[in-house]
Amino acid sequence: MAIFKRKPKNEKKRLDQLTPWERYQREAAANHADEEKRHFKWSGKRIRIGDKLPKLKTQRRKLVTKRAALLIGLFLMGIIIAGYFISPYSHIQKVTISGTEKLTTKQVEHATNIKPGVSVWAVIGHDTATSKAALKANPQVGKVSTKLVGYNQIKVKVNEIRIAGYLVTGSHYQRVLENGRILSTTYSQPGGGYPIYNNFKSGARLQKMIAQYAKLPSAVKHNISEIRYAPNKANPERVHLYMNDGNEVYATISTFASKMTYYNGIVAKMKTKGIINLEVGAYSYSFKNTKN
Numbered sequence: 001m002a003i004f005k006r007k008p009k010n011e012k013k014r015l016d017q018l019t020p021w022e023r024y025q026r027e028a029a030a031n032h033a034d035e036e037k038r039h040f041k042w043s044g045k046r047i048r049i050g051d052k053l054p055k056l057k058t059q060r061r062k063l064v065t066k067r068a069a070l071l072i073g074l075f076l077m078g079i080i081i082a083g084y085f086i087s088p089y090s091h092i093q094k095v096t097i098s099g100t101e102k103l104t105t106k107q108v109e110h111a112t113n114i115k116p117g118v119s120v121w122a123v124i125g126h127d128t129a130t131s132k133a134a135l136k137a138n139p140q141v142g143k144v145s146t147k148l149v150g151y152n153q154i155k156v157k158v159n160e161i162r163i164a165g166y167l168v169t170g171s172h173y174q175r176v177l178e179n180g181r182i183l184s185t186t187y188s189q190p191g192g193g194y195p196i197y198n199n200f201k202s203g204a205r206l207q208k209m210i211a212q213y214a215k216l217p218s219a220v221k222h223n224i225s226e227i228r229y230a231p232n233k234a235n236p237e238r239v240h241l242y243m244n245d246g247n248e249v250y251a252t253i254s255t256f257a258s259k260m261t262y263y264n265g266i267v268a269k270m271k272t273k274g275i276i277n278l279e280v281g282a283y284s285y286s287f288k289n290t291k292n
Contacts, residue, residue, distance in 0.1 A: 046239045058083045080230060082127055090119060092115065093152045095156060096149075096156075097156045098158070099155070099160060100158050100160050100171060103138075103141065108156065111133075111137040112141065112144055112156065114130070124146060124154075127143075130146070139163075142160060163176070165190075165194040165197055165219075166187070166194060166196050167182060172186040173188075173189065173190045174186055174187070176206075178210060180206075180210050180211065197226075209253050209256070215257035222244070223243050227240075227241055238250065238279065239253055239256065245273075247273055249276045249278060250276070251279060252278070255278070260278065262278065267284075
């Protein structure tokens with residue numbers, strides 16, 4: 001028969017008389033006893049603080065090892081990155097340029113500042129800024145795109161703005177580009193292989209003419225010696241062309257590119273040099289029977 005002990009009536013009074021430190025120790029002992037009872041009820045085993053110490057030490061050791069490995073890894077990574085930027089591998093060793101027709105490698109390198117010795121990371125990822133700077137330095141350098149090959153070789157692709165010809169300005173000539181831009185530099189003689197634009201008083205007419213010329217195949221472009229603005233009452237957009245093969249052409253600016261596609265076929269049927277009229281339809285006649 002179980003015998004239950006009654007708590008003394010004056011226990012509450014004795015607790016009140018305890019110092020704070022004594023009260024804290026008693027509560028801690030009671031909490032520890034309750035914890036052991038709960039664990040014992042669940043596992044059937046009594047937990048001892050000594051049993052936990054090896055596990056705590058192992059966990060702490062693993063945590064310290066991981067932190068040390070992370071710090072060492074970051075330190076080594078920093079050394080590698082710093083070493084790369086100091087080493088020659090971070091500077092351009094070779095530049096390969098494509099997409100140019102008249103521009104030389106030196107001109108592109110000067111305009112873009114992409115050349116051996118320059119930092120790779122001052123180039124890669126800066127195509128927009130490079131294109132703007134290049135166009136300002138050289139009007140013929142259009143969009144620039146770069147690609148890193150290996151560690152320090154750069155491929156540069158240039159969208160060259162081609163020359164459309166030379167505009168007659170008094171006794172001099174100014175270079176005209178296919179985007180319609182007229183360069184300020186003047187020349188005493190025009191460059192070979194490009195047409196001369198003559199008698200164009202209106203900038204709008206000239207811009208429209210250049211836009212049409214830019215659509216032509218290269219073979220037809222190189223066959224044009226001079227494009228002269230020659231309007232009449234019937235056709236305010238009339239132009240008169242002098243060809244390198246000895247023929248002459250009359251055409252309309254707004255339909256110039258589409259009509260000039262017939263030029264080679266018409267010339268093949270001509271027995272002598274003459275005039276080809278592309279204003280309305282497409283026909284030709286000999287110089288002996290000249291009719292404007």
